[in-house]
Amino acid sequence: MGSILQRKLAFSLLFLITVVFSCCKVNSKCEFKAIFNFGDSNSDTGGFWAAFPAQSGPWGMTYFKKPAGRASDGRLIIDFLAESLGMPFLSPYLQSIGSDFRHGTNFATLASTALLPKTSLFVSGISPFSLAIQLNQMKHFKVKVDESHSSGPPGLPILPSNDVFRKSLYTFYIGQNDFTSNLASIGVDGVKQDIPQVIGQIAGTIKEIYGIGGRTFLVLNLAPVGCYPAILTGYNHTVSDLDKFGCLIPVNKAVEYYNALLKKSLSDTRTELKNATIIYLDTHKILLDLFQHPKSYGLKHGIKACCGYGGHPYNFDQKLFCGNSKLIGNASMTAKACRDPHNYVSWDGIHTTEAANHRISMAILNGSISDPPFTLSYLCPS
Structure with missing residues (x-):
C-alpha cells in the first residue's frame, strides 16, 4: 500500500515539475531582457x-x-x-x-526636459540632462556593451548581452518640465507654442533608438x-x-x-x-480620476500634498518644499510628511x-x- 502511495506521489511530483517547466519555457519567450528608461523625476531612480x-528624509519613507x-x-x-x-x-x-546594468538602465534625472534648456543650466531648476543627452548616453552605453563582447572574453557581469537591445522595453516619461517650468511666466498660450517641438523630440528619439535596434516603446502621456x-x-x-474638483481648467485643457x-x-x-510596437x-x-475621486481607489486626499507646509487645502508652499526647513516669522518651520501617504495621491505637491x-x-x-489596446504580456518580443 505504501509503495503504491509513493508511486502516486512520485508521479504527481513528476507531473507538477513537467507542468512548471513547460509553463516557464513558454513564458520565457515573452520576457523582455531589459528596460531602458528616459525621463524626469517621475521615473528617476x-x-x-x-x-x-x-x-x-522623508523621501522613500514608505517602501x-x-x-x-x-x-x-x-x-x-518604472x-x-x-x-x-x-x-x-x-x-x-x-x-x-x-550599479547592475544586466537588465537595462535608467537615464531619467530629476528636472529633465525633452528640449534643450533655453537658459543657462539649472536656471529655473532645469537639469542639464535633457532627452538629447539621455539619448547620447544610450548610444554610448550600447557602444560599451558591444565593445565588451567583441574583445574576446565575455563582458563585465554588470553589463547585458549584446543582443539585448532588440529584446528590451524602451519607456518614456518626459515632457512635464517643458510644460510647467515656464507656465507661471509665459502662461498657457506661451507654453502651448513649444508643445509641437517637445513631442517632435520624443518621436525623433524613438526613431533614433529604432535605428540602433529598439523595437518596443511605451510612452506615458502628460x-x-x-x-x-x-x-x-x-x-x-x-x-x-477651477473645476468642481479644484483643478485648473485652462492648464488641464492645455494638457489635453x-x-x-x-x-x-x-x-x-x-x-x-512598420515592425515597431509603439504604445501610447x-x-x-x-491620474485625473485619482485626483477627482480618490475614495474610489481607497485613498482619502486628492489635491492635498502629503509632505509639505501650508495647511488646507493644498499643504504646499512655493518657498518651503518637502523635507526642508526655513525661518518663517520668528519660528523655524519644516515641511513634514504626513503619517499616512497611502491615503494621498500627491506626495510633495509635484510628484505622486x-x-x-x-x-x-x-x-x-x-x-x-x-x-x-494591448496588455504588457502581448508586447513580448519574438
Missing part, C-alpha cells in the same frame, strides 16, 4: 542624486524606509513595471557605485498638472478657473492639447516604423505617492489605458 548627492533617489515616498511606476517583468529596480546610468498643488499655488488664477498631439505623433511614427499610455486618464503610482501601474499592466 537615483540619477540626479547620484550626480548631485544631497537627498535626505525603502530611507531616501532612495526617488521623488516619492516609495516606488515609482519600479512596478520592472517588478512585473521579474527584473530588479533599474540602476541609474549616472550611478557609478553598486499628467493633469492642473491638479498639482505646486501649480495650483504657483499659477495666477481666479475661482472661475499636448496629449492629443502626442497620441497623433506616435500614431504617425508607428506607421513609419494614457496615464493622464487614471507610491499608492498612486501603484494604481497607475496596474492600469498599464492590464492594458486598460494603452493605445493600441
Whole structure:
C-alpha cells in the first residue's frame, strides 16, 4: 500500500515539475531582457542624486524606509513595471557605485526636459540632462556593451548581452518640465507654442533608438498638472478657473492639447516604423480620476500634498518644499510628511505617492489605458 502511495506521489511530483517547466519555457519567450528608461523625476531612480548627492528624509519613507533617489515616498511606476517583468529596480546610468546594468538602465534625472534648456543650466531648476543627452548616453552605453563582447572574453557581469537591445522595453516619461517650468511666466498660450517641438523630440528619439535596434516603446502621456498643488499655488488664477474638483481648467485643457498631439505623433511614427510596437499610455486618464475621486481607489486626499507646509487645502508652499526647513516669522518651520501617504495621491505637491503610482501601474499592466489596446504580456518580443 505504501509503495503504491509513493508511486502516486512520485508521479504527481513528476507531473507538477513537467507542468512548471513547460509553463516557464513558454513564458520565457515573452520576457523582455531589459528596460531602458528616459525621463524626469517621475521615473528617476537615483540619477540626479547620484550626480548631485544631497537627498535626505522623508523621501522613500514608505517602501525603502530611507531616501532612495526617488521623488516619492516609495516606488515609482518604472519600479512596478520592472517588478512585473521579474527584473530588479533599474540602476541609474549616472550611478557609478553598486550599479547592475544586466537588465537595462535608467537615464531619467530629476528636472529633465525633452528640449534643450533655453537658459543657462539649472536656471529655473532645469537639469542639464535633457532627452538629447539621455539619448547620447544610450548610444554610448550600447557602444560599451558591444565593445565588451567583441574583445574576446565575455563582458563585465554588470553589463547585458549584446543582443539585448532588440529584446528590451524602451519607456518614456518626459515632457512635464517643458510644460510647467515656464507656465507661471509665459502662461498657457506661451507654453502651448513649444508643445509641437517637445513631442517632435520624443518621436525623433524613438526613431533614433529604432535605428540602433529598439523595437518596443511605451510612452506615458502628460499628467493633469492642473491638479498639482505646486501649480495650483504657483499659477495666477481666479475661482472661475477651477473645476468642481479644484483643478485648473485652462492648464488641464492645455494638457489635453499636448496629449492629443502626442497620441497623433506616435500614431504617425508607428506607421513609419512598420515592425515597431509603439504604445501610447494614457496615464493622464487614471491620474485625473485619482485626483477627482480618490475614495474610489481607497485613498482619502486628492489635491492635498502629503509632505509639505501650508495647511488646507493644498499643504504646499512655493518657498518651503518637502523635507526642508526655513525661518518663517520668528519660528523655524519644516515641511513634514504626513503619517499616512497611502491615503494621498500627491506626495510633495509635484510628484505622486507610491499608492498612486501603484494604481497607475496596474492600469498599464492590464492594458486598460494603452493605445493600441494591448496588455504588457502581448508586447513580448519574438
